[in-house]
Amino acid sequence: MKWNKFFTLFGVTGSLAISNFFQPNLGQVQAQSSSKDALIVFVNGSGDCCAGAMFKVINRVKPGNTVWTTSYANFKDGSTTTIVGNLSTNPDALFIKEAAQVINSQPESRPIVLIGHSYGGDSILKVLPFITRRVQLVVVIDPVGTAGFRRVATSRVVPPNVDYFMNRWQENGLNDENIVPFDSRISGEILCQATKGCDQTAQNLARNEDGSETRVECGWEEVTCPGFQLPVPPVIKGRKGTKALRIEHNNMPKDAYIQKIVGDKVSEVLTSFRPIASSPSxxxxxxxxxxxxxxxxxxxxxxxxxxxxxxxxxxxxxxxxxxxxxxxxxxxxxxxxxxxxxxxxxxxxxxxxxxxxxxxxxxxxxxxxxxxxxxxxxxxxxxxxxxxxxxxxxxxxxxxxxxxxxxxxxxxxxxxxxxxxxxxxxxxxxxxxxxxxxxxxxxxxxxxxxxxxxxxxxxxxxxxxxxxxxxxxxxxxxxxxxxxxxxxxxxxxxxxxxxxxxxxxxxxxxxxxxxxxxxxxxxxx
The missing domain is CATH 2.120.10 (Neuraminidase)
Structure with missing residues (x-):
């Protein structure tokens, strides 16, 4: 992928003026469900990737709740973006308008959970100031803003109407697979005023569900890899070593450990929102x-x-x-x-x-x-x-x-x-x-x-x-x-x-x- 092409396409998605969008009429955008369940929304980034690929989390939280997978272009289950090459060209102004309308229309008795990756994470951060009710949990995974820069997303503030905030990012160098954020070496920490808890940290390695490193086989040329043994035919067969796998921007939502901790947090938040005493068991x-x-x-x-x-x-x-x-x-x-x-x-x-x-x-x-x-x-x-x-x-x-x-x-x-x-x-x-x-x-x-x-x-x-x-x-x-x-x-x-x-x-x-x-x-x- 050409870097200048990436810059051009991400540059198109700059912020638009949105204050005139917020009107009381919700139009056709509705969250059709009972107020007793939670509305849990996974927001994809550019190229309609990759929050919707958190299948372990989705399957875990889906029973008894309304689960949406949406683009950052508009706040509607199943929505997509216009993709040129591998990248989306849409602004997120309509998403911000519709998300604020839908969320503000929900009764306080209904928990709201927002989970976004990449540009989808940044769009969630942008809509939070326009939400007038409490949001029980916000999760952002390696959020990036306009033109693919982290510093745009980290300039935002998580307001106190959010109960819990979770933020995970990676600080690995750029390569053919890990192409954003362009400023990946800086911290992804965001000013957090969430009232019940802020959980923010970098994760640079792919991890298994139990938190252990995901390891891959090294090449024969990587003689310093742990476990490497030089072959000496025909006496010693030799053995390639293994190394920890570094995590990439688009793979972060699919990471087994991230899915585990996000699923745990959603379950914890919803359990505390609904008192255990009301459970049949x-x-x-x-x-x-x-x-x-x-x-x-x-x-x-x-x-x-x-x-x-x-x-x-x-x-x-x-x-x-x-x-x-x-x-x-x-x-x-x-x-x-x-x-x-x-x-x-x-x-x-x-x-x-x-x-x-x-x-x-x-x-x-x-x-x-x-x-x-x-x-x-x-x-x-x-x-x-x-x-x-x-x-x-x-x-x-x-x-x-x-x-x-x-x-x-x-x-x-x-x-x-x-x-x-x-x-x-x-x-x-x-x-x-x-x-x-x-x-x-x-x-x-x-x-x-x-x-x-x-x-x-x-x-x-x-x-x-x-x-x-x-x-x-x-x-x-x-x-x-x-x-x-x-x-x-x-x-x-x-x-x-x-x-x-x-x-x-x-x-x-x-x-x-x-x-x-x-x-x-x-x-x-």
Missing amino acids: PSPTPTSTVVNGDVFAHDINGSDVGKPYKLNSSTKVAANPQDKRVLVMGNRILVNTDDGSVFAHDINGSDVGKPYKLNSSTKVAANPQDKRVLVMGNRILVNTDDGSVFAHDINGSDVGKPYKLNSSTPVAANPQDNHVLVIGNRILVITDDGSVFAHDINGSDVGKPYKLNSSTPVAANPQDNHVLVIGNRILVITDDGSVFAHDINGSDVGKPYKLNSSTPVAANPQDKRVLVIGNRILVIT
Whole structure:
């Protein structure tokens, strides 16, 4: 794409005078729906890209709400722009006029959520001063203004009639794929007067849903890549390294982690807007009393799930930003931090002990390629991007040095490998289509994978949120807090059955981590 062509087309979309547009008559622009649902609008940028590609968020928030995908040219579901080459040539004056009219016509009892990318994000920022009611959430993703400059968008102000504001941008250099903003190296922070919260930060790397880096294979010429091994034919085959994938402007809305945090925020905002008490099912962790790091337990008795109760603790569990992974080993909760340290909380009945640091001469799972961390017996297993498995023996409060398990085949190294669990002396890998594969672990040897027999897929539905192991069962917890079980008998996976529960499990936005300890499900907020 020619830079001068980009400048010319973006220059056409400069701001127009709009004050004379605002009239009381709404004309044909209406949001047809009940005032009890939320109006959630995704606003695309130039080229009708890419807020509407946030399919995980859209599918998550769509039930019970009105969801629009619109262009920045006019505020109407399904609207598009006039595209020349790859770029749109429309101004956004009509969008601002129609958006203000539609939003101002909605009753205060109806939540409003606006999510915009690129020029769509800037158009949302431009309409906010003309909105006379409260807006529950505004999300902008790498917003750019006239002629493709970030500094135009960052000159705007988020007014106090907005409850929550979220802003994500990237500061990577320009290339053939990352062509805007032209001033990408400057901060994307915007003056925020939102009354309940402002969440603004740069994200320069593509991330998986759990926040870990998305890594890609390097070329043979990239000899400094982590994991690179020079081939020495015919003795050593050699191995390409892997590197973190930098995120690009148009890919930001599709990023798995951005979609996760945006979906979480929408759910949190709508839940707080609609008091939990009005829900037909009581919540296990009422938002009015929950603090980050609280631990709730559900006892599991056969097919029955008990009501939640809060464990006693004088300190919070895994409530710090650096607390990356949370595991269970025996009667202990282990917290693995970003720097590779491991802290433990002893669990004694309903009491959570104070954290203490385990002794280790080496770091645990602190490398970028360390993708998953599991517990098998008295060992912590670290599964890397290339499918290798490393083990740390745990002896009381001591963490042993890592050693590599012997394996002729990689473990969970395919893109479709979705969930990785431990059941007994086996690592189970569940793929996107719900198939289950097993690797037997015998001392330091990892067996070849074999497929378990199953007449139904496991954890293959979009609503399947958490996948756990309790005894010889795989538990699947859905978005609404239901719990389903598959019995595992040797190489056979049983059909799913729903456990009996009078309250949902881990269905609140603040329920961050879900674990199993003995016959209990633990939910950490």
